[in-house]
Amino acid sequence: MDEKILVVDDDPDILEAVTMILESKGYMTVKAQNGLEALEKIKTEKPSLIILDLLMPKMDGFSVIKTVQEPKWAGAQNIPVLILTSVREDASRRRYELETGKDLDVDDYLEKPFSPDVLLKRVSKLLSKIKK
Amino acid sequence: MKMENEKTISQEFTPEEVALLTRLKIFINLRWTVIAGTIIATFVGPQVFHIIFPTLPVYIICAIIAAYNVVLFFQIRNLTKVGNKSLVETARGIGNIHFFLDLMSLAGILHFTGGIENPFIFYFVAHVVSASVVVHYRVAFFLSTTAIIIVVALVGLEYFGVIPHENLQGFASPNLYQEPVYIFAVLIVLITLIYGFTYMLTAVSGELRKRQRQVLKLQEWLLEQKNYELGRASREIYQLGEERKRFLFFLGVAAHDLKAPLTAIQSYLWVMLDGYAGKLTEKQHGMLERCSFRIRELLNLISNLLDIPRIETGQLVHEMKEISLLEIVNKSIEGLRNLAEEKKLRIIPELPDKLPNVNGAESRLAQVINNLLDNAIRYTPQGSITVRAKQNDKYIEVQIEDTGIGIPQQDLPKICQDFFRASNVDTKGTGLGLSIVKRIIEAHGGKIWVESPVPESKIGTRVAFMLPVAC
Numbered sequence: 041m042d043e044k045i046l047v048v049d050d051d052p053d054i055l056e057a058v059t060m061i062l063e064s065k066g067y068m069t070v071k072a073q074n075g076l077e078a079l080e081k082i083k084t085e086k087p088s089l090i091i092l093d094l095l096m097p098k099m100d101g102f103s104v105i106k107t108v109q110e111p112k113w114a115g116a117q118n119i120p121v122l123i124l125t126s127v128r129e130d131a132s133r134r135r136y137e138l139e140t141g142k143d144l145d146v147d148d149y150l151e152k153p154f155s156p157d158v159l160l161k162r163v164s165k166l167l168s169k170i171k172k
Numbered sequence: 173m174k175m176e177n178e179k180t181i182s183q184e185f186t187p188e189e190v191a192l193l194t195r196l197k198i199f200i201n202l203r204w205t206v207i208a209g210t211i212i213a214t215f216v217g218p219q220v221f222h223i224i225f226p227t228l229p230v231y232i233i234c235a236i237i238a239a240y241n242v243v244l245f246f247q248i249r250n251l252t253k254v255g256n257k258s259l260v261e262t263a264r265g266i267g268n269i270h271f272f273l274d275l276m277s278l279a280g281i282l283h284f285t286g287g288i289e290n291p292f293i294f295y296f297v298a299h300v301v302s303a304s305v306v307v308h309y310r311v312a313f314f315l316s317t318t319a320i321i322i323v324v325a326l327v328g329l330e331y332f333g334v335i336p337h338e339n340l341q342g343f344a345s346p347n348l349y350q351e352p353v354y355i356f357a358v359l360i361v362l363i364t365l366i367y368g369f370t371y372m373l374t375a376v377s378g379e380l381r382k383r384q385r386q387v388l389k390l391q392e393w394l395l396e397q398k399n400y401e402l403g404r405a406s407r408e409i410y411q412l413g414e415e416r417k418r419f420l421f422f423l424g425v426a427a428h429d430l431k432a433p434l435t436a437i438q439s440y441l442w443v444m445l446d447g448y449a450g451k452l453t454e455k456q457h458g459m460l461e462r463c464s465f466r467i468r469e470l471l472n473l474i475s476n477l478l479d480i481p482r483i484e485t486g487q488l489v490h491e492m493k494e495i496s497l498l499e500i501v502n503k504s505i506e507g508l509r510n511l512a513e514e515k516k517l518r519i520i521p522e523l524p525d526k527l528p529n530v531n532g533a534e535s536r537l538a539q540v541i542n543n544l545l546d547n548a549i550r551y552t553p554q555g556s557i558t559v560r561a562k563q564n565d566k567y568i569e570v571q572i573e574d575t576g577i578g579i580p581q582q583d584l585p586k587i588c589q590d591f592f593r594a595s596n597v598d599t600k601g602t603g604l605g606l607s608i609v610k611r612i613i614e615a616h617g618g619k620i621w622v623e624s625p626v627p628e629s630k631i632g633t634r635v636a637f638m639l640p641v642a643c
Contacts, residue, residue, distance in 0.1 A: 053436040057443050064448050095428055126431045130491065130535045152431070153438035153471070156446045 046087035050096040075099025094125040120147040224341035286340035309374035476604040491533035504541040518556040552576030579624040
């Protein structure tokens with residue numbers, strides 16, 4: 041397994057826990073602590089999957105999703121996004137809809153706290169989807 | 173009132189100004205009538221009644237009256253056009269001048285038509301009446317006195333032969349103007365009439381003007397009062413809205429910041445429990461499991477506590493759309509089936525194939541049914557849980573019935589209160605579950621009730637709620 045996964049979360053402990061779980065299964069990980077860093081890493085590291093927190097300082101997850109959908113990010117648009125946040129899914133969707141007028145287009149949504157097994161299952165499901 | 177009739181007078185005028193202008197206009201019309209009447213009388217007098225007097229001067233005076241009446245007409249018109257601040261004063265000034273002209277004209281006509289012999293001498297009263305309605309009472313008395321002086325002067329000058337006397341031949345005896353008693357009687361009647369009318373009319377119209385001003389003041393005061401109250405109310409509403417926004421923002425931040433550290437702890441606990449940080453002894457595993465359980469409890473308590481103000485400030489309305497309650501019930505049963513099977517309980521769905529939709533917040537209604545089912549499973553040691561849904565007129569009724577331990581009679585009324593836990597349970601819980609369920613149902617315009625024991629089976633608990641069908 042040589043998939044590189046970008047993990048974005050402002051909480052260093054969560055970041056540590058998630059990467060630890062992913063690395064235990066042999067995934068490569070890249071960390072980012074806010075949206076700006078995440079965009080930088082998307083450009084330089086070209087990850088196969090993004091695990092994205094929503095509420096973060098500097099630039100939040102909503103803005104990352106919005107930015108990546110712009111035409112100049114064409115290469116990044118196909119990278120699957122798994123939201124990992126403590127915000128309720130319907131609340132996030134409503135907020136995104138209100139702010140942009142568009143549906144929140146993400147591939148999966150997991151609410152914190154998360155069980156490691158569930159996270160791994162979702163990750164491998166998303167990665168196998170792109171292979172097809 | 174008069175504004176409706178006076179279309180030429182714009183609504184910006186005060187009632188007093190409107191009344192004054194209306195009266196001046198009436199005088200103009202009246203003056204035309206007087207001119208016409210005088211001309212007819214001057215023509216008819218000699219022709220029909222054979223009364224002889226010099227008619228030409230009378231016609232000339234009529235022409236003069238007509239001329240200044242036209243001037244007055246245009247003056248009034250200009251007054252209403254230009255936004256004149258001292259409109260009342262100007263109009264009164266114009267009125268005074270014309271009143272004086274009227275007096276002189278009448279005196280002139282009288283001079284050529286017999287003076288004291290002519291009963292039209294009493295028309296001075298009419299002039300005074302018309303003036304008194306318009307002007308200030310002091311001016312009215314001044315004008316009345318002027319009228320009296322003019323009459324007395326006319327009669328006196330003719331009596332003493334200073335100016336010639338024109339006899340109304342064929343109407344009055346030629347020597348009447350030399351009869352002191354007759355002259356005295358006529359003048360007394362005229363003077364008392366003039367002063368009498370002046371007093372009466374100035375008193376009445378002065379009172380009317382005063383009332384008009386009072387009414388106006390009252391109207392202004394009421395309007396001011398109303399505006400003030402409206403302003404205050406809208407300010408208060410705005411402030412309440414702002415406070416609510418701040419409060420909800422605070423809740424959002426509080427929720428996130430309270431949950432974040434717990435979430436991190438929970439994540440690590442699960443990492444350890446799932447063996448990602450090395451193998452655990454059974455004792456360690458058990459202890460970590462307890463930690464994890466208590467953390468979950470705390471997280472639940474936090475979301476419950478934060479849910480209450482969100483529901484109570486009406487936030488659910490923003491989440492509502494037309495949804496299928498049946499689908500939510502089915503999903504919830506599916507989700508909790510495992511938990512029931514672990515306790516060897518059966519979940520019996522008695523659901524129709526189809527039900528009308530409801531207007532609701534999907535995740536909140538799922539929360540309601542999950543909570544009720546979870547309670548039923550938790551407090552039922554053996555037996556089954558029956559879930560029913562049916563249409564009941566304009567409502568959909570959902571029932572969740574168990575064969576469990578039931579709720580003691582004395583606890584039933586308090587079961588939906590915040591932090592209340594029935595006296596026959598020892599399992600841990602926040603005591604907020606049912607109270608939030610009740611709030612959610614009520615925020616949807618529905619109602620919820622609890623029966624224990626179930627009347628038909630005499631055991632367990634039945635929780636039922638009704639939600640209005642979407643229209």
